[in-house]
Amino acid sequence: MEYCADPSTLEGLRWLACYLTTPKHQLFYLSFLTVFALLAITAPVVMIMGFGGAIARKSQIAPLRWLGTLYTSMVRGVPDIIFFLFVPIALDQLVEYARHKIKCPHITDPVYRGSEFIVCEAAKMPLSDSAAWVHNTWSFALAVIAFSLVFGAFAANTIFGALNAVPHSQLETARAFGLTEKQTFWRIHVPQMWTYALPGLSNLWMILIKATPLLFLLGIEDIVYWARELGGSKTGYFQYPHPDWRLWYFLALLVFYLLLTWLSGKIFNRLTSRYSLDHSSNPTKPLLKPIEAGR
Amino acid sequence: MTQFTSVARTAALAAALALASSTVFAETVRLGTEGAYPPFNFVNDSGEIDGYEREVGDMLCKIAELDCTWVKNDWDSIIPNLVSGNYDAIIAGMSITDERDEVIDFTQDYYPPDPSFYMALKGTGDDAINGVVSAQTSTIQAGYIAESDATLVEFATPDETIAAVKSGEADAVFADEAFLRKYVDESGGELIFLTPTVSLGGGVGMGIRESDTELTAKFNAAIDTMKKDGSLNALIAKWFDGRKDVY
């Protein structure tokens, strides 16, 4: 603490070291975790939604099929950003409206009054006396839901397409050997689906990474927020005044995102070769080119 | 024995206080601010909301016996998010105008009407006020420029309006004098004020939902108290380079 005691007397590297470790900068570094948390939570949820959506679309049960089709085509037909803005607000109001009806049944005033949306204190989500982290977690959760809904639909499209891309003959063969529909699906259809889905899912993952700055748009203090906040010119009201350094902060984000996508690309390349159905690039490749099996 | 009594008395007092505070402070009031408009409000190096309004707000809540928490919100959505109940009061250097008054209510002003200034790079002539002028979106200054002969370029944050002048994208920036002052002072002569000034707005007040008349009354009473006991003048003097005896 002594080291950085009086910022105005600091110079050069020492000033920079102190500047880069201010509590405000620590918030910036922590916000990277927000991005990772979003990715870590959203990705599996997206896969489940995608799988569910795709299976619904392929379902024998008509209403389920309609629901799946409606879901995927609705998201496909609307700009993502509309969803990212609409879903959190709509969900927030829906939850508060429901809580209002349950918790404050005695209040008969309408919730929507002109331009105002008013629910009773007990229905606020979160409650207005909740700690700041509760509020942050709530808005983060809403963002995760918005991301999952949108990317889940994309994933559903990809997986639906991949399921359809598996040659019919592969499945027919399974049935011809007495496998049940369920066994055929899980033992033949799904494992083979990955080959066709991986390029699309890899692409989707990249888009998801690149969409994380949308958190900023949802009012969440992510890395973009802090980069802009810290980079802006600082006058003498601040302990560490400096001119407009946004360029450097955004450059750091640029490098961060490049590293992240580069690393992801590597991982997906590995996955792709692992789930490939064409093993002929293997050194034990026979001299004769095998005939493609029923494709 | 005296010892024991005093301990018991202290405990009883503490319990009474705790009880009192739990009833009086039952309601948490959320104060919404931008955190990007020094010296009114900004996020300091410790990552906390700081500035004139931080101190005023905390003091008002103390006087009104309210338990207050601070919420940051972007300027351009600061009124909609008040209306939808994300927080209960705006305290963000917001000038009282008739237009805004149609959507929300204002308390009386806690910072007096302040002339708006034009700031430009050195050597810029006063005719720049009819050139390209930057202002923050949804401010009275932006509204004024839009009506004038100048070409308006709007930005979401105050910082960006200044960056636009430095980069030459705008000929001048139009904003509250109190906000611009520090930039001019610290620029080493690179930035100057142009001669013309404009008086806009009815001072800075707190924005509160129209339905929340009780809260408006509480804050109005608290502002009265601060005006009378001189504490508001003291804070103005502290944050606005020694401006004295405003109220």
Next chain:
Amino acid sequence: MPQSPRRNQSVTQSDTVLALRGIHKSYGELDVLKGIDLTASRGDVIAMIGSSGSGKSTLLRCANLLETPQQGDIFFHGEQVKWHTKRHQRIPSDKHQVRRMRANLSMVFQQFNLWAHMTVLQNVIEAPQTVLKKDPDEARELGRQLLTKVGIGDKCDQYPSQLSGGQQQRAAIARALAMEPAAMLFDEPTSALDPELEAEVVRVIQTLAEEGRTMIIVTHDMKMAYDVATHVIFLHDGVIVEEGTPDQVFNNTRSARLKQFLQSSGTFG
């Protein structure tokens, strides 16, 4: 032409593995099968020949219910396939029955259809494990034996795409054998193969025939039909035009249609 070798002549009615009666199949306006009767008894090797579009593959697919005939009955070991009608379409009503039948009628496809994501050995043990609930170790042991039998015991851990067409088809035959089926159904097993690879597959089929396995083989390969079959069926336009022993069909051809067909296929005549 020499007399084709005859085996397992002592077939009685109770030995009937598969019987098709009055099979009709159409796709919209197109009648593909117009009332076919076929009986396969234990040890029979039935070769079905005919030009493309004659319905021979469709008939084979009807036999294990990959296609559903609109009319006619199918008996497996005397047990009749049960039907019901759904949205004006006749479909098998008992899924368990269908699966039981299919597990006993292993199919070998023209394009091999080995499951691409599994190694050769995994392909062979998949259905025995999941359908017959065979012990994994046992299944693996049998799988290796069968792969060795068809001459690719060294390819167990390779993937289908690493094998030649002939090797793939032999693996597919091992996969069918692993089910220890009552009968095997071959759908043009050599048609997708280059001539030099065809021979290795024909050899395997020939071995199976000599072991007395019940087989129905749809083929273009007249030589194989002649060498391997105990009974030859000539299909044309959805009806059986001529059938009999290979000698009767190939050397004492009666119908003009078959004569014409054999001439055009170039092998005989």
